[in-house]
Amino acid sequence: MQLQGCGQTRRVADPALFSFGSVSVGPQDARRLNGLDAELPPGGLTVVAGPSGSGKSTLLRLCNRLEVPSEGTVRHRGIDLADRDPLELRREVAMVFQRPVTFAGSVLDNLREADAGCDEGRGAELLERAGLDAAFLQRDAGELSGGEAQRACLARALATDPRVMLMDEPTSALDGKATNVLEQLARRLVDDGTPVVWVTHSEEQMRRLADHVLLLEDGRSDRSGSAEEVLGGG
Amino acid sequence: MEGDVGVLGLAASLVLVVVSLVISLRLKLRVEREVVVSVVRGLVQLLIVGAALQIIIDPDTPILWSWLWVVGIVVFAAATIKRRAPSVPGLFWIGLVANAATAVVGFAVTFGLSIFPVEGRTLVPIAGMLIGNSMKSGIVAAERLVEALAEQRAEVEARLALGQPWAAASRPIVRGVLRTALSPQIENTKALGIVFLPGAMTGLILAGVDPVDAVLVQLALMYLILGAVVVTTVITAFGAVRRLFTDDHRLVALPRSARDTG
Numbered sequence: 084m085q086l087q088g089c090g091q092t093r094r095v096a097d098p099a100l101f102s103f104g105s106v107s108v109g110p111q112d113a114r115r116l117n118g119l120d121a122e123l124p125p126g127g128l129t130v131v132a133g134p135s136g137s138g139k140s141t142l143l144r145l146c147n148r149l150e151v152p153s154e155g156t157v158r159h160r161g162i163d164l165a166d167r168d169p170l171e172l173r174r175e176v177a178m179v180f181q182r183p184v185t186f187a188g189s190v191l192d193n194l195r196e197a198d199a200g201c202d203e204g205r206g207a208e209l210l211e212r213a214g215l216d217a218a219f220l221q222r223d224a225g226e227l228s229g230g231e232a233q234r235a236c237l238a239r240a241l242a243t244d245p246r247v248m249l250m251d252e253p254t255s256a257l258d259g260k261a262t263n264v265l266e267q268l269a270r271r272l273v274d275d276g277t278p279v280v281w282v283t284h285s286e287e288q289m290r291r292l293a294d295h296v297l298l299l300e301d302g303r304s305d306r307s308g309s310a311e312e313v314l315g316g317g
Numbered sequence: 318m319e320g321d322v323g324v325l326g327l328a329a330s331l332v333l334v335v336v337s338l339v340i341s342l343r344l345k346l347r348v349e350r351e352v353v354v355s356v357v358r359g360l361v362q363l364l365i366v367g368a369a370l371q372i373i374i375d376p377d378t379p380i381l382w383s384w385l386w387v388v389g390i391v392v393f394a395a396a397t398i399k400r401r402a403p404s405v406p407g408l409f410w411i412g413l414v415a416n417a418a419t420a421v422v423g424f425a426v427t428f429g430l431s432i433f434p435v436e437g438r439t440l441v442p443i444a445g446m447l448i449g450n451s452m453k454s455g456i457v458a459a460e461r462l463v464e465a466l467a468e469q470r471a472e473v474e475a476r477l478a479l480g481q482p483w484a485a486a487s488r489p490i491v492r493g494v495l496r497t498a499l500s501p502q503i504e505n506t507k508a509l510g511i512v513f514l515p516g517a518m519t520g521l522i523l524a525g526v527d528p529v530d531a532v533l534v535q536l537a538l539m540y541l542i543l544g545a546v547v548v549t550t551v552i553t554a555f556g557a558v559r560r561l562f563t564d565d566h567r568l569v570a571l572p573r574s575a576r577d578t579g
Contacts, residue, residue, distance in 0.1 A: 149474055149567060169565045174480035184475040187489070197479040236475075243480055 099158065100125045100247065100278055101146050106155035107302075108141050115141040117302035119155070127294035128269060128279045130310075132286070137299040139282040140181075143249050146280065147176040159247075177245035181252045183232035185224035190215075190235050193224050197242035205242075213238035214268050230261025237268060248272055250281045254288070266292055290314060331356070374438035383437040387444040391416040394452040398553065402459035404572050411556035415455055415549045416448050423447040423545050432537050443541070446517070450502065450542045451549035458498035458554040465490045466561055467571040474568065483562035491558055495550060502546040506539055515539065 099122040108116040116138040123129045131139050144150040145157050148169045157164045164172065186193050194201045194209055201209070207217035213234040219227075227235060233253055240248065250269060254262040269279050269292065283289055289296060293310040306313050322330075334356055341349045373383050395412030402408055423443065426432070433439040466473060469490055476486035509515065510532075518535035522528055561569055 147478060148565060149477060151565070151567070169567075170480045170482055173478055178478040180471065180475060180478075182471065184471045186472065186476075196476065196481070239479065 098125050099123060100129070100160065100280070102158045102161075103142070103145070104156045104158070106145065106152045106157060108138070108145065108150060108153055110153075114302050116145075116152075119299075119303055121297055121304040121307055123280060123297065124295050125160070126273075126276075126278050128273045128281060128292055129295040129297060130289045130293035131280060131282045131297045131299065132284065132289045133299035133305065135284060138302040139284070139299055140251050141302075142299065143178070143251050143280065143282050146247075146249055147173045147178050149178075174243040175245055176247045176249060177240035177243055178249040178251065179233070179237050179240050179253045182256050183227075183229065183236045185227065185232050185235060188224060189220065190222050190224050190227075190238075191220040193235060193239050194220075194242050197239050201242055206238075209238040209241050210235075212241055212268075212271075214264055228261075230257050230264065233257060233261070233265060234268070237265070246277065248277055248279045250279060252282050252284065254283075262288075370438075370441065373441055374436070376436075378437060380435070380437055380440070383440040386441045387420060390441075390444050390448050391420055394448045394455075397452060398455045398459055401456045402463055402557070404463050405459055405557045406560045408459060408553075408557060408560070411553055411560070412452075412455060412459075414556065415552035416452065418552055419447055419451050419545045419549045420444055422548050423541055426544070427537075427541060432541075443538070446538060447542055447545040448549075451545040454498045454502060454546045454550045455553040457501075458494055458550045459557050461494045461497050462491070462554055462557050463561070463571055465494055466558075466568060470568060470571070477566055477568070483559075483566045483568075486566070486568075487558050487562070491554055494554055498550045498554070499547060502543055506543050509536075509539060 101123045103116075103119045103121045106116050106119040107114055115136075119138070119142070123131075131142055133139050141150060145152060145164075146159070148164055148167075151165070159167065159172070159176065186196055190210070191201070191203065191206050194206050198205070203217075203220060206220045210217055210219055215231065215234050215238065219231070219235065224232065224235060233256075237253075248269070254265050257265065266288070269281060273279050273294070281292060283292075290310075293314070295308070296310055296313040297307040298305040298313065334352065337352055338349050341347070341352065369386075372378055373386060391413065394416045395409050398412035398415075399405075399409040405411070424440075427439075427443055428435045433443065466487065473486050473490065477483070505515075515535055515538075517538050518531045521531035521534060561571065563569060
């Protein structure tokens with residue numbers, strides 16, 4: 084955010100983790116986001132929710148520049164993402180996808196894709212943060228169950244030492260138990276000081292997880308605020 | 318026989334074409350028209366090429382005309398690669414560079430090491446063989462690259478999301494594409510003489526050349542073709558993959574099939 088006055092421009096801290104200014108994505112006749120104005124608060128766990136096709140995943144992909152806006156501006160802590168080095172940004176703003184995508188090789192090989200210097204000690208520490216035992220380091224990543232693979236992907240995302248974690252419906256392919264584990268891990272990340280942006284279409288999950296909520300509808304912000312404000316007591 | 322086929326010999330060779338037409342009619346394959354068109358088109362094209370080659374290989378014809386023909390082959394091959402994978406931006410120019418590099422490397426070895434003399438009768442046929450074969454692999458590389466990146470978009474984006482640059486994020490896919498595109502030529506070279514009796518050798522033997530001499534010519538050509546295929550395929554694949562990522566390391570929107578324009 085910039086304030087102008089007395090012939091000079093000065094920069095002030097923008098508290099928003101991400102802010103979206105009139106952001107549209109996609110061609111005119113098929114917008115996935117359509118003039119979105121919204122801010123995500125600087126800390127805590129923000130749930131982005133809305134019906135299918137409302138632009139939740141697109142919003143998340145904008146945050147680490149896997150997509151760029153057709154119109155409008157996305158800022159991260161006040162800085163226009165267009166001005167950021169995309170590779171540096173992506174290491175700072177990590178992402179866990181809807182379906183776990185493991186690479187060929189062992190779990191340790193996967194961690195080394197994110198951090199080439201990752202040794203077994205560091206690998207064990209990353210797995211522990213993702214709720215997996217160190218014995219998983221040598222396991223073939225292709226043979227993990229859905230829940231294990233998603234946690235290995237979380238560990239891999241943590242290997243870049245990110246300051247923000249984006250999670251795009253990370254439990255949609257998991258059973259109840261694995262979902263519970265991943266939700267607890269996200270909460271732990273937040274407690275350790277890493278803000279999490281979690282996309283879901285499940286109202287129950289939103290109620291369980293959210294500190295803050297952004298509801299999308301047809302590519303625009305419907306409502307946003309703290310979980311109490313938006314969801315009330317129900 | 319001494320290589321003289323003649324009009325009657327050519328007509329006799331059409332017997333198998335007639336057989337294929339009969340089979341198509343009996344099995345209702347409806348490819349009769351295609352067969353007839355391909356036979357006539359091949360005949361006309363090769364007669365034109367034969368007539369032109371006769372002029373080109375005449376020792377009195379300036380060798381510049383042969384070089385111009387080579388340029389034509391390079392441009393046509395680039396246009397063909399572009400036509401087969403239109404979703405890759407700038408593929409014509411990538412194909413042009415790949416085929417030109419193939420010609421330069423192929424000629425440098427062929428003529429630099431005196432495998433063949435620099436003459437009209439060697440320039441055009443060698444360029445045709447090198448670029449004709451390597452163009453096929455270039456097409457496979459471009460088509461397969463688009464398909465593989467579309468199919469494995471999730472893996473590529475998972476790598477990009479870790480902060481990997483486009484080159485690293487696409488490396489496993491490019492490796493697979495190169496293996497796929499190169500393997501037919503490698504298998505052809507392995508099967509030389511056992512399954513596959515290549516055209517140049519067969520032609521020379523039919524024309525009455527000593528089989529051992531024919532084999533030596535063919536071996537030299539096969540090794541050159543193998544090298545040419547590698548050069549074209551690698552340049553096409555690396556050139557195309559660069560064009561499929563933006564400057565800020567995002568994978569562009571891709572059609573499922575390389576032949577769609579996306």
